[in-house]
Amino acid sequence: MFDLSSGMAALTRMGKDVRIALGPVADEIDFCANRLLASLKEPERAFMRPFISRRTLAAGEILFEPGDDVTVTYFPCHGAMVSLRITCSDGKDVEAATIGREGAVGGIVSAGKKPAYARAIVQISGPAYSIPTTKIEDAKCRSPAVHDLFCRYADALLAQVMQSVACSALHAVEQRCARWLLATHDRVGQSTIPLTQEALADMLGVRRTTISAVAKSLHERGAIRYVRGRVDIINRKRLLQAACECYESVEAHFARILPEVDETT
Amino acid sequence: MPRFHFHIRREAAGTLDRDEVGMVLPDIEAAQTEALESAKELIIERIRADRRIDSFFEVTDSEGNVVFLMPFWQALRF
Numbered sequence: 576m577f578d579l580s581s582g583m584a585a586l587t588r589m590g591k592d593v594r595i596a597l598g599p600v601a602d603e604i605d606f607c608a609n610r611l612l613a614s615l616k617e618p619e620r621a622f623m624r625p626f627i628s629r630r631t632l633a634a635g636e637i638l639f640e641p642g643d644d645v646t647v648t649y650f651p652c653h654g655a656m657v658s659l660r661i662t663c664s665d666g667k668d669v670e671a672a673t674i675g676r677e678g679a680v681g682g683i684v685s686a687g688k689k690p691a692y693a694r695a696i697v698q699i700s701g702p703a704y705s706i707p708t709t710k711i712e713d714a715k716c717r718s719p720a721v722h723d724l725f726c727r728y729a730d731a732l733l734a735q736v737m738q739s740v741a742c743s744a745l746h747a748v749e750q751r752c753a754r755w756l757l758a759t760h761d762r763v764g765q766s767t768i769p770l771t772q773e774a775l776a777d778m779l780g781v782r783r784t785t786i787s788a789v790a791k792s793l794h795e796r797g798a799i800r801y802v803r804g805r806v807d808i809i810n811r812k813r814l815l816q817a818a819c820e821c822y823e824s825v826e827a828h829f830a831r832i833l834p835e836v837d838e839t840t
Numbered sequence: 841m842p843r844f845h846f847h848i849r850r851e852a853a854g855t856l857d858r859d860e861v862g863m864v865l866p867d868i869e870a871a872q873t874e875a876l877e878s879a880k881e882l883i884i885e886r887i888r889a890d891r892r893i894d895s896f897f898e899v900t901d902s903e904g905n906v907v908f909l910m911p912f913w914q915a916l917r918f
Contacts, residue, residue: 748885772861783863784846784878784897785885791848791857803861 604629608652609704610677611728614835619714619721626710632657632703634769638695639681645691647705648681654763655701658778659693659736669743669780672735673698673755675762677829677836682708684729686715698778699759699769727832734828742821743780749789751779753818756799756806758825761838766808772801793817843902844871846878851894868907871899875908879915 604627606612606620615623632638632655639645641662651657656675662668671693674680680695682688687708715722742751755778759768772790776783790801798813799806808814815822830837845862849855865871875897886893896911 747889748881773863781881782874782878784859784874785881787846787859787861788848788857788878788882791859801861 604704605652608676608702609650609679610836610838611679611724612650612704614724614833616720619718622714622717623706623710626706627704628706629702629704632697632701634697634700636697638697639691640694641691643691644688645682645685646688646708648679648683648708648711649695650679650704650706651675651762652702652704654699654765655697655703656699656759656762658696658698660696660778661693667780668694668777670755670778671739672732673758673762674732675759676764677762677838678728678732682711683725683732686725686729687712698774699763724833724836728836731829731833735825738821738825742819746819746821748779748781748785749792749817750819751821752786752789753793753798753814754822755779756793756808757811757814757818757822760808760811760814761826768806768808769804770806771804775806841866844874844907845900845902846871846875847898847900848882848895849898850892851896852892856898862902871907872910875899875910876915879910879912883912883915 604624606615612620612623632649632651638647638649638657649657651674653676656673657680658670659672659674659680660668661671681691711721711725715725742754746754752775755775756768759770760766772786773783776786779786787801790799790806793799793814794801796813796817797810798808798817800809801807841864843862843864846859848857848859850857863874865874879897882895883893885891893912896909898909899907901907
């Protein structure tokens, strides 16, 4: 438990007062920009605050490669999105999980400084907070609530990966594409998703031209429109009808085990 | 490098699904490889969905001139 929690909270309040007296502070941490951080209570926030840095993630940026020691956990904010990818020896790769403002990437399942198994690549640019994994481990040791939160998040992440296994083996590219767009729509929080057909093809492990054919079919259903470099979600309900059950299953599990993080509850 | 558009003509339905976005590739050979590899994927999808595979790629340049045609069945070996 946070034995110093009340003292820390008081210090933070004092700190805030002092800062106000000195003028506006540019680097105020907005815990609400990431749903996982938002669900932390004040004593835990106070512990984390000194170790949090803010940075912008650029599309295409690699956060870690397989085998890298993961020393930093990233919390994507607003519309930023990171993809965990598995690359095979022939260069073909496919996405195993998508992480946006509902979660975090880096040392989540391994619980700290361990070699990464997948490649983490920024899919959609945006801001993120980063915290050294060792500090997250410290916070988990100090607070059972933080420990429990990250455990449940690791479970949700694993559920997403397990569902992706089923989805990739059993479902049509059009269904998988619709599933991916729905999940991305939730994370980006706007109906225009900045994403090339090449990037979407990479994610689903198919050719760009196959994505074009599938996008055409989703367009005919009145679900989406593809313009060069972006997808517009025109009708989410129709997109849901085109998707397999994988999207809703993962969302339902997330809402059940992380109700305080889920945006729909 | 030129941009190629991989439109899909569905013979029985008499329709043309236009690939408005297209793709920048080094040359026609690369475009033929793209069409062939994508035809393999689309044939698999269509067989699984009990749909016809009678379509072909109508590949054009950015001015709309047809560069080549490639029937999906070209990806099959007998």
